Amino acid sequence: MTLSREMIETQLHDYTLRCEHAEKETDKLAACVQALEDGQMDLFTDDITDKEFINLINENKKLKYRISILKKSIASMGGERSTKPQDDIFSDHMCNILGQLEDIFRKAVLVAYPDVSDPVIQIQLSKHADYQCNAAMALAKILKKNPREVGEMIVKNVAPGPMIEKMDMSGPGFINIVLSQEFIRQQITNVIMNGVTPPPVTPKRVVIDFSSPNIAKEMHVGHLRSTIIGESLSRLLEFLGHDLLRLNHLGDWGTQFGMLIAHLQDNFPDFATKSPPIADLQAFYRESKKRFDEDGDFKKRAYEAVVKLQAHDPVHIKGWEEICTISKTEFQKVYERLGVRIIDRGESFYQSRMEALVKELDDAGFLEEDDGRKVMFADGAGIPLTIVKSDGGFTYDTSDMACIKNRIEEEKGDWLIYVTDAGQAQHFKSFLACAVRAGIYNPSVTRVDHVTFGVVLGEDKKKFKTRSGDTVRLVQLLDEGLQRSEEKLKEKERHKELTPEEFVKARDAVAYGCIKYADLCHDRSRDYIFSFDRMLDFRGNTAAYLLYALTRIRSIARTAGVNREEIVAEAKKKPIELDHEKEWKLARTILKLPDVLVRITDDLYLHPLCEYLYEVSTVFTEFYDNCYCIEKDETGKIVKINHCRLMLCEATAQVMEKCFAILGIETVDKM
Secondary structure (H helix, E strand, C coil), rough: CCHHHHHHHHHHHHHHHHHHHHHHHHHHHHHHHHHHHHHCCCCCCCCCHHHHHHHHHHHHHHHHHHHHHHHHHHHHCCCCCCCCHHHCCCCCCCCCHHHHHHHHHHHHHHHHHHCCCHHHHHHHHEECCCCEEHHHHHHHHCCCHHHHHHHHHHHHHCCCCEEEEEEECCCCEEEEEEEEEHHHHHHHHHHHCCCCCCCCCCEEEEEEECCCCCCCCCHHHHHHHHHHHHHHHHHHHHCCCCEEEEEEEEEEECCCCCCCHHHHHHHHCCCCCCCCCCCCCHHHHHHHHHHHHCCHHHHHHHHHHHHHHCCCHHHHHHHHHEEEEEEHHHHHHHHHHHCCCEECCCCHHHHHHHHHHHHHHCCCCCCCEEEEEEECCCCCCCCEEEEEECCCCCCHHHHHHHHHHHHHHHHHCCEEEEEEEEEHHHHHHHHHHHHCCCCCCCCCCCEEEEEEECCEEEHHHHHHHEECEEEEEEHHHHHHHHHHHHHHHCCCHHHHHCCCCHHHHHHHHHHHHHHHHHHCCCCCCCCCEEEEHHHHCCCCCHHHHHHHHHHHHHHHHHHCCHHHHHHHHHHHHCCCCCCCHHHHHHHHHCHHHHHHHHHHHHHCCCCHHHHHHHHHHHHHHHHHHHHCCCCCCCCCCEEEHHHHHHHHHHHHHHHHHHHCCCCCCCCCCCC
16 A cells, blocks of 8 residues: 555654654664773673663664655655645646545545554445445444444545545445546646556565576576566566566576586686587586486586585685576576566675574574584474584575575665465465574564466466477577467568568567466466467457557657657647536546556565556547547548547557566557
């Protein structure tokens, strides 16, 4: 939910008081510590410990950090409390209408019934009006009053403002809300002039972990969903104003590097001074694995190489770096094709942190011996974590505990997001429970989301494989997408209408866009069937159809000979006029975008954004079929241009383009 300025300022006041208290206590303890050092303990009756002192200093740091975040949030809303008139509040931002209505009715309930604490406010779309508030129903049960009477009391205490034109009661206590037409016109005009702008939110430091392939192994279809979902969530959160750190948790450390380096030494003995010309790292990995499994002497050398690597022997580190560089270069080619931005941070980054973590957990008594291993239990952890293996090595459990500690304490993450397949749900449950027990993670302070997803199925409804039964390589999938997209566009004779450059842009946009949209338009928690035929269909809820629909909307102004600058100039003269019912319906649909985006941040399911994008396209078609934007005579000559309707076309295109941008899909001017 979007926090209002009042709520943010209340939090700021609370944190400031707590910070001042913590500073006073710190000063007292500092004086005590100095007195203890001076041998003046008799002046104090309370026992003072270093731990108390350190805890207060840490608490003070956290409070100051939260204060800086809240001040930034207020600054993003315009610094000090706005002196603009109410109807000007959203001139710089699109309005999160649902969030604002919740805030308006929450205040009305608290004025009407001051003894009610934390009232539940439910606002939803209505068939009888624009929105409906159902707060009176739940409140009536608490107050033991008639819900209609409660509803009327709430309506009576709604403060006047620019958003609401009228309210009335229906049924046992439903409050119907009709938005102000002037408010709607002004909001649409703002979109035309300023583009799609984010609703005000409280910015957070977000660390998101997605994609995460393994070094020396090629990216395959199993990495597709994590990469696409993670990138789209990142784009959404960045658009909303959060401070984002995108991390690619690469598998770049472990036993497999021993066999790779040993194989490297045999095939390219001069690798330490000359980069090895490895054309196919995947084949190189298979060769080394085969030797590891079949050759005892090679296996022994591989284990020796691991020991030397972990001891940071310069030659072995050089071999490891060469292998990592080759892999990352190949990964980057895929990311560039998909428009993905991500920072590589492999398991190797956490090696020293894992060593420190193990000591910390051991010293605190959290680790237990179990058949030579060191394990950790916690309430809610169905399976204990193996923190140290019997051979002294670390595990994924150790790495993930070090990761969450780093992301909370060093990266100052307010919100951590992990995008992985649903099969890791139990592991996440266990390591998060252990992180809570160790005092690393406090759920009331830090938000953690495990964004899970199902598997990609073939058209036979089995796990997506090649005909030979191998895992589908991601590069192979993208190449096939390009080929199929080109064939589809040529089938529609688009190559005859577009320049070669325009055709390539359209082909790429459709190919990659269709692959992404087919994933994102489904409920991510479920498996979905991968079908190029279905995703390249130019009918229905597909990227191919929606991209084409956008180009048609953009072509209307071109046909009229009107450019964007002229449309903006018209919008600056006066707010848009909306006369036809289909114009009003489209305008209201356009203004639902901030609601959709903010609601997605609750559960991080992206398919509602795809559903909304399709809804905008459908409602626009209704508008276009009923409202002439351009009128022509019998000869085809333009005799009239409706500039207000061109403005509505512009607002629709802006919204669709922003939806595509968040989904990570490139748009084109012509298709």
